[in-house]
Amino acid sequence: MSEKTLMLGNASVARGLFEAGCSFVSSYPGTPSTEITEEVSDYSEVYAEWAPNEKVALEAAFGASLAGARAFAGMKHVGLNVAADPLFTASYTGVNGGLVIAVADDPGMHSSQNEQDSRHYAIAAKLPMLEPSDSCDCIEFTKKAFDISERFDTPVLLRMSTRVAHSQSLVSLGERILPQAHAYEKNIAKYVMMPANAKKRHVTVEERTLALAEFAENDSVNSVISGSDEIGIVAAGTGYLYAREALGDGASYLKLGMVNPLPLKKIAEFAKTVKRLVIIEELDPVIETAVRNAGIPCEGKELFSLLGEYTAEGIRRALLGIFTDAIAAPEVPARPPVLCPGCPHRGTFYVLKKLGLYVSGDIGCYTLGAAAPLSSVDLTLCMGASVSSLHGFLKAGGDPKKSVAVIGDSTFVHSGITGLVNIVYNQSPATVLILDNSTTGMTGHQQNPCTGLTLKNTPAPVLDLEALCTAVGVKRVRTADPGDIAELERVIKEELEADEPSVVIVKRPCALLKTVKHGAPLAVKDCRKCKACMKIACPAISFTKEKGAIIDASLCVGCGLCQQLCPFGAIVKEEK
Amino acid sequence: MSELNILIVGVGGQGSLLASRILGSYCCAKGLDVKVSEVHGMSQRGGSVVTYVRAGERIDSPLIEQGGADVIISFEELEAFRYVGYLKKGGRVIANSQRIEPMPVIMGSAVYPENIPEKLADLGAEAVFIDALSLALEAGSAKAANVVMLGAASKYLGGSEEEWLAAVEKCVPARFLEMNKRAFLLGKNI
Numbered sequence: 001m002s003e004k005t006l007m008l009g010n011a012s013v014a015r016g017l018f019e020a021g022c023s024f025v026s027s028y029p030g031t032p033s034t035e036i037t038e039e040v041s042d043y044s045e046v047y048a049e050w051a052p053n054e055k056v057a058l059e060a061a062f063g064a065s066l067a068g069a070r071a072f073a074g075m076k077h078v079g080l081n082v083a084a085d086p087l088f089t090a091s092y093t094g095v096n097g098g099l100v101i102a103v104a105d106d107p108g109m110h111s112s113q114n115e116q117d118s119r120h121y122a123i124a125a126k127l128p129m130l131e132p133s134d135s136c137d138c139i140e141f142t143k144k145a146f147d148i149s150e151r152f153d154t155p156v157l158l159r160m161s162t163r164v165a166h167s168q169s170l171v172s173l174g175e176r177i178l179p180q181a182h183a184y185e186k187n188i189a190k191y192v193m194m195p196a197n198a199k200k201r202h203v204t205v206e207e208r209t210l211a212l213a214e215f216a217e218n219d220s221v222n223s224v225i226s227g228s229d230e231i232g233i234v235a236a237g238t239g240y241l242y243a244r245e246a247l248g249d250g251a252s253y254l255k256l257g258m259v260n261p262l263p264l265k266k267i268a269e270f271a272k273t274v275k276r277l278v279i280i281e282e283l284d285p286v287i288e289t290a291v292r293n294a295g296i297p298c299e300g301k302e303l304f305s306l307l308g309e310y311t312a313e314g315i316r317r318a319l320l321g322i323f324t325d326a327i328a329a330p331e332v333p334a335r336p337p338v339l340c341p342g343c344p345h346r347g348t349f350y351v352l353k354k355l356g357l358y359v360s361g362d363i364g365c366y367t368l369g370a371a372a373p374l375s376s377v378d379l380t381l382c383m384g385a386s387v388s389s390l391h392g393f394l395k396a397g398g399d400p401k402k403s404v405a406v407i408g409d410s411t412f413v414h415s416g417i418t419g420l421v422n423i424v425y426n427q428s429p430a431t432v433l434i435l436d437n438s439t440t441g442m443t444g445h446q447q448n449p450c451t452g453l454t455l456k457n458t459p460a461p462v463l464d465l466e467a468l469c470t471a472v473g474v475k476r477v478r479t480a481d482p483g484d485i486a487e488l489e490r491v492i493k494e495e496l497e498a499d500e501p502s503v504v505i506v507k508r509p510c511a512l513l514k515t516v517k518h519g520a521p522l523a524v525k526d527c528r529k530c531k532a533c534m535k536i537a538c539p540a541i542s543f544t545k546e547k548g549a550i551i552d553a554s555l556c557v558g559c560g561l562c563q564q565l566c567p568f569g570a571i572v573k574e575e576k
Numbered sequence: 577m578s579e580l581n582i583l584i585v586g587v588g589g590q591g592s593l594l595a596s597r598i599l600g601s602y603c604c605a606k607g608l609d610v611k612v613s614e615v616h617g618m619s620q621r622g623g624s625v626v627t628y629v630r631a632g633e634r635i636d637s638p639l640i641e642q643g644g645a646d647v648i649i650s651f652e653e654l655e656a657f658r659y660v661g662y663l664k665k666g667g668r669v670i671a672n673s674q675r676i677e678p679m680p681v682i683m684g685s686a687v688y689p690e691n692i693p694e695k696l697a698d699l700g701a702e703a704v705f706i707d708a709l710s711l712a713l714e715a716g717s718a719k720a721a722n723v724v725m726l727g728a729a730s731k732y733l734g735g736s737e738e739e740w741l742a743a744v745e746k747c748v749p750a751r752f753l754e755m756n757k758r759a760f761l762l763g764k765n766i
Contacts, residue, residue, distance in 0.1 A: 006604045006612070031617030111617030134611075134638075167638035168600055168612040245637035313641045326643025327699050329661035332654060333686035335678035337588060337623035368621060373683050444616065534682070539622050542677045543684070554709060554718050555676070 004170040009160065012135035012171055013074075013102055014039035016142025020098075021178040022072050023047060024064035026057040028414065029443040030076030031111035032165040033104035037074050038446070041455045045176060050446055050455045053383070053414040054079035058086045058101060062155075065099040066191070068182040070146050074102040077118050078382065082415070084121065087155070091125045092201040093191050094153035094208075096182045098146035104160040107238070107282040108309040111162075111442070113363065113380060115307070117283035122157050122260035126205050128212050129157040129260040130221065131236040135169040141257060144221060146179070152208055152215070159259065161282070163238050163309070213261040221257035222266060228252065231319060232274025234267055234287060234298070238310065239280040245312035247319070262287060264294045271296050278303070278319065282310050339368045341540045342511030342518065342557035345435045347482040348406070349376040350536055350561075351489045357496075358403040360393065362386035362411050365441040365510075369406065374537045377406070384415030391419065391428045400429040401496050407432070410440040410448040413463065417472070423501045424473035431495045431502050434465060435482075438509040445513065469503040476502035483508055485564050511557055519558025523574040524549045533562040533571065579632030580608075580733070581640045585659045586651030587676050588615075588623045591722035594747060595649065596627040598726055602735065602743035603631035613638035624655060624678075649729050651708070651722060652676050657692045660701050669696060669703035670729045672721060704728070711762040720759035723748075727763025737764070 007015065013036045017025065025048035027037040041048040051057035054075040064071035075083060080103045090099070103121070106112040122129035128148055130141040138160075145156040189197050216222060225244075231251040233243045240255045254270045256262070271277045279288040279300040288300035303318040304310065313324045339346050349369040352359050353376040361367060361377035362385065370377035381389065386405040394400050407416045412434050423430045440446040447453045449463040469477045476498055480491040488506065495502040509516050527548025534543055540555035541562060551562075553574055563571045582599060584592045593614055600612040608631040615625045628640045642661050648669045650656035656671035663669060680686035689695065696703040706728050712721040723744065730740050741757055748756045 004604075006600050006610055008614070035616070110615070163613060163638055166614045166616055168597075168610070168614070169635075169638070170604070170610060241637045242639075245641075311639065311641060312637050324641060324643050325665070326641075327661050327663060327701065329642075329659075330657055330689075330695070330699070332658045332689060333678050333680045335587065335622075335624035335654070335658075336680075337621040338679050340589070340621060365621065372679065372685075442617065442621075537679065537682075539676075539679065539682065542682050552676070554674075 004172055006168045007135045007171045008035060008168050009132070009135050009138050009164045009166065010035035011039040012138035013142050013158065013160070014043070015171070015173065016139040017072055018043045018046060019139065019174045019176050020070060020143040020146045021176060022070040022146065024061060024069045024071040025049070025074070026051045026060040027074040028052070028054045028057050028079055029440055029446040030079045030104070031443055032106060032162040033074045033076045033079070033102060033160065034443045034446065035165070036102055037455065048455055050448060052449055054083040055086060058083040061099060061101070062086060062090050065095045065097045067184050068097045070098040070179050072100050072102070075104070076112065077103055077105045077116050078112065078114065079103070080118055080121055082383070087121065087127070088125045089193050090155050091127050092193055092198055092205055094204070095149055095155060096184060098149035098179065099155040100142065100145040100149060100158055101155060102158040102160055104162070104165050105283070106162050108162065113382065115283060117286065118157070118159055119259055119286045120284070123286070126209055127155055127157050127260070128152070128258065129159050130257055131159040131259045132164055132257070133237050133240050133255070134164065134167070135171045137257065138164070139171055139174070141221070148215070150179070152212055154208055159237070161238055209261060213263070216258045216261055216263040217265050219258070222263050223255050223257070224270060225253040225255060229274050231276045231278060232270055233278050233280055234270070234291070235280040236287070239282060242310050242312045242315055243280045246315040256287070259287065262290050264290065267291055268294065268296050271298070280304065280310070280315065336371055337368060338371055338537070338539050339365065340511055341538055341555045342559040344437060344482050344508030344511065344559070345369070345506070346374070346536055346538065347485045347488060347561050348433065348435060348506050349374045351485060351492060352376040352404065352406070354489070355492065356402070358393070358398060360386040360390040360403065360405040362407040362416070364408040364411050366406055366408055366435055373535070383411050384419055387416045387419030387432055388422060390430050390432070391423045391426065394428040394430055400431070403431070404492070404496070405430060405432045407434055408441065409434060409436040409438070409450045409465065412465070413449050417468065420469065420474065420503070421472050429499050429501060431492070431504070433492070434503060434505045436465065436505050436507040439513060441510050445510070465505050474501050474503050476500060477505070479505045479507055481508060482506050483559070483561070485561065511559065519560065521553040521556035521558055521574045522551050522560070522563065522571050523553070524551055525570055525572050527570050528568045530567065532565045532567060536561055536565060538562060580630070581645050581664070582629040582733075583640055583645040583648045583659060583662050584627040584629065585648065585655040586625055587655065588621055588625045590651040591719060592625050592627045592651065595722040595726055596629050597747045598723070598743045599629045601746045602740060603629065605739060605743065606631070608632060609635045611635045611638040624658060626659060647729060647732060649725050651725060653692050653705070654678070654688060656703065657689060657695065660696060660699060663701050667702070668732055669701055670725065670732065671703060671705050672708040672725055673705040674709045674721070706763070706766060708763065712759055715759035715762055716755040720756055723756045723759040724763035727760040728766055730764055
């Protein structure tokens with residue numbers, strides 16, 4: 001047996017890409033998918049890049065497939081919404097070199113704005129979808145996905161979820177095997193999807209689905225693990241792990257590695273061998289619905305929730321009525337995520353709150369501007385919606401003197417720019433703040449077109465946001481420093497007053513960047529207990545009746561925002 | 577060792593990721609099946625974070641159940657209290673006595689619970705509290721409190737000093753290695 005290594009699920013997908021001979025990767029970061037692309041960038045044999053958004057990433061990967069490479073795009077579940085347009089038609093054209101798309105769902109919404117189930121995309125776009133359970137599967141299924149892609153001439157979806165993507169388990173490493181060459185050949189009937197061609201390709205898609213269903217019935221990707229015949233579990237991904245943990249040999253399992261199309265004959269055969277057939281799947285009853293439609297009696301969502309993550313103890317309770325003996329969890333104060341100490345944009349949200357504005361917010365760290373006590377943000381919908389929805393808000397009677405959009409730099413490039421074009425084209429006097437922190441923050445510091453570096457840390461041209469906004473026709477474009485609260489307030493007020501579109505690029509690097517030098521921690525001397533500094537909602541500052549404000553030196557990075565708020569000059573550099 | 581379930585809890589940014597990787601590496605070197613479930617993304621921004629490390633003959637779920645943790649390593653006092661429901665009967669809590677007030681407490685809409693060590697004892701949880709922050713500063717950086725805590729926990733997890741330091745060495749960048757080794761030993765030799 002070869003030596004085993006502990007590897008993260010996402011790193012294992014990256015390893016699978018390497019071993020499969022994949023040579024082109026284009027992705028947009030999004031938890032819990034980000035590390036696939038970060039990890040694959042360490043293999044010098046694989047070209048890898050961050051694209052401005054998921055649609056661009058998938059189309060770039062498609063182009064690479066057309067040119068003959070094994071290609072990959074990775075994204076989170078909501079990223080596939082952005083990439084859905086090329087996805088559905090790439091299903092019709094098929095591929096040249098293998099094309100695999102990883103989509104990472106987030107049951108429980110650890111770091112997401114919704115809990116959508118990506119398996120619906122596989123059904124809707126008529127694409128095969130594989131779903132690994134652990135890191136070992138991640139390597140094997142990634143390689144298998146490329147084989148399926150080339151054998152059946154189809155893009156293949158690889159469905160990840162948070163607990164598979166972000167869990168480490170043991171893997172054995174294999175060699176990189178280069179695929180057979182696929183030279184590009186012009187084929188208008190296959191690749192130009194105008195109606196006459198697409199009608200013929202749709203026939204091919206339906207035939208392919210039947211062939212894939214046959215493959216699913218016979219391939220070892222779907223396997224039976226025999227135990228007791230009292231309960232038969234049909235599950236994939238995390239559902240299989242939790243069920244196996246809960247029931248061990250007290251059940252038999254049909255572990256599905258391929259969740260679309262489903263091996264319905266195999267499921268029917270399995271059902272005959274067990275007394276109870278139970279489908280265990282987080283989120284939507286996708287497998288269950290197909291099984292019921294096939295006339296196979298089963299149990300499923302009458303026992304388990306449509307919401308959130310499952311647990312082994314929950315499965316044991318639902319199926320066996322066994323309750324876990326544990327200390328009852330005490331009631332304690334919640335600890336929600338907050339903007340980091342030293343976050344340059346804490347000052348921005350402070351000003352927005354002070355001015356009492358409607359704040360059209362966006363995805364990323366700045367969603368945290370909605371958290372109490374800053375509570376500045378009114379809306380968070382999806383990437384780019386801050387800008388586009390502000391336009392509609394203003395057209396329908398929203399007060400332009402009291403409304404702003406707030407969007408991060410990477411998010412603006414992802415899909416904020418088109419909303420800004422609309423603001424200029426259809427003329428709303430919107431004020432858009434681009435909070436530029438010189439990185440992609442929430443997902444853990446990825447490079448983007450504004451940072452001057454690529455995924456592989458090679459130099460790249462810097463996208464000039466000021467010139468870009470000017471070029472789309474915004475006449476009032478200016479830059480401000482959120483480190484100077486009074487000045488930022490003055491700038492925002494001026495732009496709100498203007499009767500035309502304006503953009504303020506509020507610029508200061510993320511406090512967590514290694515290149516940012518921090519000052520010495522601050523301390524409070526002779527506090528007058530006015531609580532002015534508390535309005536900044538810094539996690540490093542607490543308050544007691546006896547002592548007034550207290551700064552935790554282990555958290556403070558000396559950014560000095562609180563000093564600007566203290567009317568008595570009581571916040572000073574800590575004396576050593 | 578038949579099966580080992582360790583919960584690492586703390587506040588986002590305290591280094592639970594590194595601690596879980598060191599533990600995972602330690603268990604892996606023992607030739608056991610290992611699963612480590614990490615937290616990335618939003619909750620790393622100062623939120624409550626929980627990481628699971630499991631090792632044994634065969635590990636299915638990467639998560640530890642309520643009442644399933646042999647050891648809870650907590651980097652913060654309140655977090656030790658929050659997750660006590662995960663402790664197995666006869667298990668042990670090893671906690672950093674550092675307090676970091678969550679935003680609801682800072683805002684005054686909630687109160688930081690007093691006397692957490694006594695409350696844990698009342699619930700029947702055996703808990704040890706350590707001033708890991710001071711020891712980390714002694715080792716060279718406040719950031720090494722996570723490794724101090726691992727050192728303290730190693731006393732209850734078994735294994736030789738060499739095995740543990742090998743795991744630290746495998747997971748820590750070379751330029752921080754000496755400092756982290758000092759931190760581990762300071763925690764171990766309390």
